[in-house]
Amino acid sequence: NFYKAAQDNPGVMLTKGDVLNIEEDSSGNIIVEVDNTMLGEKVRIEADMLVLATGMETNMMPADRNVNDLTPEYVGKWKETETQDGIIKEVIADPVVLNLDYRQGPELPYQSYGFPDSHFICFPYETRRTGIYAAGAVRAPMTGLQAIADASGAALKAIQCLELTSQGKAVHPRVGDQTFPEINFNTCTQCRRCTVECPFGALDEDEKGTPKTNTYRCRRCGTCMGACPQKIISFNDYTIDMVASMMKAINVPDDTEKPRFIALICENDAYPSIDIAALNRMKFSPFFRFITLRCLGGTNLVWVAEALSTGVDGIILIGCKYGDDYQCHFIKGSQMCNERLGKVQETLGRLMLEAERVKQVELAMNEWDQIPQILDDFAEEVKGFGPNPFKGF
Ligand code: SF4
Ligand code: SF4
CATH class of the missing domain: 3.40.50 (Rossmann fold)
Known part of the structure; x- marks a missing residue:
């Protein structure tokens, strides 16, 4: 492919970095100054040809909003709540596109450029909302061909999700796990740590802050178990x-x-x-x-x-x-x-x-x-x- 061919071409230098400046020297050569993120230093490259890439913007962010409006992961506002177990700091997210009924907010969590956080190391189209898969340019800038491959992967994951959840089993990465977090509500202080920290937004809560489990959304990671100061969350085989x-x-x-x-x-x-x-x-x-x-x-x-x-x-x-x-x-x-x-x-x-x-x-x-x-x-x-x-x- 084009990238591989460029790698093998001794006349082409590939580097990862931020372009700081482009100028022409007195002999008419193009000089590109790059903050090289691999070497951790600035480099100046004399180039014969300069191609300026065009960017692709996410349409997950509506026209009246800007990626600069992002607090970590959401468009929204910070809120601090004082609880018996300390202060909980969280973002109250604004509805933008999807309007999901999740306690953590109505959208998929975003990454810094406004694309949804769907970059799992093994299955990139997975998102942090179980059963929702981001593919193609919704997930990241890509070409039409890449988007087709991406969509095929996402469709296969969706089929797997339907099959597994209908049997009460977890999806990636604990595929087939049939345990669920169980909460001993007798000593719950409604501190909300579990509902705030769940990476998949799987836990909702009632108006008092008592967590409500959603077994179909849960990935069985145990983060809620580790977060709970009262030590009242457990699984059948993991406590x-x-x-x-x-x-x-x-x-x-x-x-x-x-x-x-x-x-x-x-x-x-x-x-x-x-x-x-x-x-x-x-x-x-x-x-x-x-x-x-x-x-x-x-x-x-x-x-x-x-x-x-x-x-x-x-x-x-x-x-x-x-x-x-x-x-x-x-x-x-x-x-x-x-x-x-x-x-x-x-x-x-x-x-x-x-x-x-x-x-x-x-x-x-x-x-x-x-x-x-x-x-x-x-x-x-x-x-x-x-x-x-x-x-x-
Ligand atoms: S185990 Fe707990 S933290 Fe992990 S996904 Fe399930 S509810 Fe969320
Ligand atoms: S289950 Fe634990 S972490 Fe969750 S609200 Fe109750 S006390 Fe807090």
Whole structure:
């Protein structure tokens, strides 16, 4: 194809960057100045020909609105609500195109240029609203041929969604999962954390803030379980107590020469990465014990506090990359975990422990060869603080 041919042509230089300036020098050559995002430096390129690309604007944003009106993910306004469990900051979204009946807002969440957030790493036409698929130029700027391929993929995903949800099963990425989040409403404080943090807007709420589950929309990520300060959200086969019991069952040697580290790893990228590293017989510190989570978004801070108070020397959480180029299979799980860990300092302070004993690492599956270094570096760093003083109690 054209791109491949250009790559193979020694006269063509491909780079990723922001064009800062285009000018003609005294000899009539075209000089393009680029802020090169790969090398992290500015480069000046003398070019024989300059092609100015035209842009394509999303029509998900009506003419009277502008991408600059976007708060994170929605056109709307910020709102802060004080609850028994702290202040919840959220965006109240305005209806623009779809007018969906979702507690998180009537639209698909947007990305920064106003296209819907439908860039899942494996199935790009998936959106954050189960059963709605964005294809073609609705999803991203593309040609007619690309749009045809995109639409075929979206149609196949829609068929799969109809089949699976009619059987009570989850769609991508936990295809076939038949568990649902169950909420023990007796102790719900209506704090709304679960309804605000669900990456798929699957939870609605009544006027008092009590969550209402929508099983067909749910992807079974467990982010709501990790978000709930009351620890009252669970699945048949996945609960806060279950993971806490797994942590408690890990032997913590009294011998200070034998530290104990726990690695909480997501099942999507981190677990396969560690598996590949092991299959390749890569060696790393033997003092780690691994517990797999559906997504780091399910991390509840109570696990961290309990493990450290039983003498575990350090906890590393390994999950997918987050941010603009996220690779999290549940969109925001690893990001939500990172935000929650920001609050773990308080717990560590209370236990008089160093903040560095708890660390989150972002990992893509093709970075599996970095696993030994990541684990060994963490082990060395924590060993430098000495053993956890709670050891032996
Ligand atoms: S499991 Fe995930 S998708 Fe389902 S309600 Fe909880 S946060 Fe939302
Ligand atoms: S279920 Fe938990 S997170 Fe959701 S509103 Fe109730 S207390 Fe808050």
